[in-house]
Amino acid sequence: MRLAVPWELAPVSTRTIRTYLLLLLFLALRAFGNLCLAWGTKHLHEALAAHPLAYLRSMAQPFIALGIVMLIVALLVRLALLSVADLSFILPMTAIGYVLAAVLGRFFLHEAVSPRRWAAVAVIFAGAALVGSTPHSTTGKIQGAK
Amino acid sequence: MTWVLVAVMVVATALSDLLQSYEMKRAGAQSVGARGVGRLLRMVVERRYLLLSIACLAFSFFAFMALLQSAPLSFVVPASAASFILETVAAKVLLKEEIGARRAAGALLVLIGVALLGGA
Numbered sequence: 001m002r003l004a005v006p007w008e009l010a011p012v013s014t015r016t017i018r019t020y021l022l023l024l025l026f027l028a029l030r031a032f033g034n035l036c037l038a039w040g041t042k043h044l045h046e047a048l049a050a051h052p053l054a055y056l057r058s059m060a061q062p063f064i065a066l067g068i069v070m071l072i073v074a075l076l077v078r079l080a081l082l083s084v085a086d087l088s089f090i091l092p093m094t095a096i097g098y099v100l101a102a103v104l105g106r107f108f109l110h111e112a113v114s115p116r117r118w119a120a121v122a123v124i125f126a127g128a129a130l131v132g133s134t135p136h137s138t139t140g141k142i143q144g145a146k
Numbered sequence: 147m148t149w150v151l152v153a154v155m156v157v158a159t160a161l162s163d164l165l166q167s168y169e170m171k172r173a174g175a176q177s178v179g180a181r182g183v184g185r186l187l188r189m190v191v192e193r194r195y196l197l198l199s200i201a202c203l204a205f206s207f208f209a210f211m212a213l214l215q216s217a218p219l220s221f222v223v224p225a226s227a228a229s230f231i232l233e234t235v236a237a238k239v240l241l242k243e244e245i246g247a248r249r250a251a252g253a254l255l256v257l258i259g260v261a262l263l264g265g266a
Contacts, residue, residue: 034214034223041215049151049212058211101223111218120262124224127255130248131230 015084022081023093026074031100033070035108040064042109091132098125151213152225158206160232165199167241225263230256 040063041048048054058064081090102121105111170176173193176186190196213222234253237243 034219037211038214038219038222041211044215047212048208048215049147055208055211064211095227098224098227102220105218105220109219111220113218113220116262117220120259121220121224122259123262124227124256124259127252127257127259128227128230130252130255131234132252133248 019081019085022077022084023090026077026081027094027096027100029070029074029077030094030097031104033067033074034101035104036063036067036070038067038105038109040067088133092129093132095125095128095132098128148213148217151209151216152228155206155209155213155226156228156232158202158209159226159229160236162199162202162206163229163233164236164240165195165202167237169193169195169199171241221263225260227256228260231260 040061041058043063044054044058044061046054046057048058059068078090078094098121102113102118106113173189176182176189190200210222210226213225231253234245234249238245
């Protein structure tokens with residue numbers, strides 16, 4: 001008779017832990033990637049919207065380059081996440097990013113977040129989570145499981 | 147200027163998602179294994195709508211960067227959620243998807259939230 005090893009005892013929970021680790025990694029990468037981009041672009045000497053070439057030049061700024069790399073890795077992590085979890089689980093969970101952006105803006109960029117903006121962020125989070133929790137295939141041949 | 151950039155970002159995001167959704171529904175289910183990713187990359191180059199959607203995505207990202215430069219992070223990221231409203235309407239009208247009560251309520255909440263952001 002074989003001895004049961006720990007990972008055989010709980011195959012479901014290791015998958016769950018892996019899913020949440022990937023989710024945590026994705027949220028952190030996207031939030032801090034956006035923060036790096038915000039920090040980098042705010043310290044540029046030229047306005048980005050005015051010239052298309054300004055974007056190319058801006059990528060030499062270390063924080064902007066770091067932010068873009070983090071966002072690309074975040075996209076890859078999201079692909080991995082999609083392979084272990086349902087889109088209907090991932091979409092509402094990633095709506096946490098709206099709240100994270102407000103928190104990071106408040107504490108790292110010292111933005112003045114008014115009570116009204118906190119309320120707006122909360123309502124947007126709720127709305128995005130609600131949209132994300134709806135069945136995700138209504139037109140294809142594969143109908144959503146009842 | 148801020149709201150012009152928000153509009154560019156939101157419309158470009160919605161357009162990109164719509165084009166992707168339309169083309170990928172025609173293409174059928176795809177996998178994301180090592181071979182699947184290669185196949186996906188080839189599809190992006192070969193299918194006109196997917197290329198166009200990548201162009202829209204680039205536009206949306208550049209607008210996002212310009213916004214981050216001039217507006218607070220705590221405004222820009224939540225404002226980007228406005229694409230949910232446009233996408234929900236477009237999904238119903240153009241892609242003929244069924245919009246349930248929950249999705250409609252969610253899009254409405256996002257609309258209220260973005261309106262709140264406007265005066266904050």
